[in-house]
Every structure is written in C-alpha cells, then in structure tokens.
Amino acid sequence: MAKLDNQTLIGHLQKAFGSDISSVEEPFGLLSIQVSKERILSILAFLKDDKELQFIYLTDITAVHYPAQALSIAVVYHLHSLVNNIRIRIKVFLDGAKPEIPSATSLWNGANWMERETYDFFGVIFEGHPDLRRILNVDEMEVFPMRKEYPLEDPNRVDKKDFFFGR
Known part of the structure; x- marks a missing residue:
C-alpha cells in the first residue's frame, strides 16, 4: 500500500463523493474539507470503514460561531487514521437560528460526550443523539x-477608566 498523504486522501474522497465536497484547504498541512449536513454521516462512515483510509479515531467534535455569516455555526470534526498517521478536519456550516445536524453516535460511541459539550456551549442540536442535554453548564442556563x-x-465597568491609572 502506498503512503497515504493529503493528495491521495482527497483523491479517494472526490472519487467517492465528487461535488459533495464543497471546499478543500490545507492550512498548516492539515487537510480540511467542507461538506453539507445531509452528507456528513456518509462521509464520516466512508472515512471510518474504508480499508485503506481507516480513520477509526474520532479526535474531537466542536463548533465555531461566525456571527457575520449567514450560515453562522460551523460544526468541526477531527479524525485521525492511526494506521496511516494522517489527520483530517471536516467542517459543516449550519444556520445559527436552527443549528441541527445528524448525530455521529451511530459511528463512534465516543461522539456522545463531544456532541453534548458542543450542544452545551454552542446550541447545536444533534438529531438522533441518545441523551442530548447539558454536560458542563447548569441545566437552567438558557x-x-x-x-x-x-x-x-x-461597558458599565468603572474600574478600567483611565483616571484610575493616572491617565
């Protein structure tokens, strides 16, 4: 088997999914792709189950809020192929008013707490999650x-006014 690098990996993905991959970048050598929420589970399953790729380790699920964009919430998945020693970042942009995406708990049991944390801090609803509730913040937090x-x-703080510092 040839050494798996970013070019080979993106070749596999484009062959299997074609136009479903809307953006490809390599910041600092980390392959980053952007996909739609409708295709995220099939792409994650492909990366995990493919005998050559073997992205069996879900490193992290998190989100980023971009308030100036129309699709303001980005759910970010980091996967690692331990066999090939290569990583990939997958981004899915969602509507900030109703951020919903399918749960990855059907693929990785470890996604459970990562999705709960992402829900807790960003409000992303993971559809099909077995127990989506707050994990770190208090339940009453709205x-x-x-x-x-x-x-x-x-803006009403007075302890940072210039006159307190002799200016």
Missing part, C-alpha cells in the same frame, strides 16, 4: 456561552 452574541466586557 444561553450558549461560546456564541459571540454578547460583548466581551461590561
């Missing part, structure tokens, strides 16, 4: 703290 919807500092 906001999602990692969204960039609030000012970083309280």
Whole structure:
C-alpha cells in the first residue's frame, strides 16, 4: 500500500463523493474539507470503514460561531487514521437560528460526550443523539456561552477608566 498523504486522501474522497465536497484547504498541512449536513454521516462512515483510509479515531467534535455569516455555526470534526498517521478536519456550516445536524453516535460511541459539550456551549442540536442535554453548564442556563452574541466586557465597568491609572 502506498503512503497515504493529503493528495491521495482527497483523491479517494472526490472519487467517492465528487461535488459533495464543497471546499478543500490545507492550512498548516492539515487537510480540511467542507461538506453539507445531509452528507456528513456518509462521509464520516466512508472515512471510518474504508480499508485503506481507516480513520477509526474520532479526535474531537466542536463548533465555531461566525456571527457575520449567514450560515453562522460551523460544526468541526477531527479524525485521525492511526494506521496511516494522517489527520483530517471536516467542517459543516449550519444556520445559527436552527443549528441541527445528524448525530455521529451511530459511528463512534465516543461522539456522545463531544456532541453534548458542543450542544452545551454552542446550541447545536444533534438529531438522533441518545441523551442530548447539558454536560458542563447548569441545566437552567438558557444561553450558549461560546456564541459571540454578547460583548466581551461590561461597558458599565468603572474600574478600567483611565483616571484610575493616572491617565
């Protein structure tokens, strides 16, 4: 078997999924692709089950909030092929008003807590998740703290005024 590199990997993906992969980048040598939420489970399953690729290790699931974009929530999956020693990042952009995506718990049991954490901090609903509830924040919390919807500092704070520092 030839050494698996980013070019070979993207060749496999484009052969199997073609136009379903909407963006391909390689920041700092890490292959990053963008796909739709309708195809995410089939792409994840392909990467995991393919005998040559063997991306059996789900490293992380998280999200990023881009408040200026129409599709403002990006769910990000990091996979690692331990056999081939190569990683891939997969991004799925969702509507911030109703961020819903299929759950990856059917592929990896370890996705359970990663998805709960992403729900807890970003409000992403993982459809089909067996127990989607808050994991780190209090159950009564009604906001999602990692969204960039609030000012970083309280504008009414007086302890940071220049006159306190002799300016």
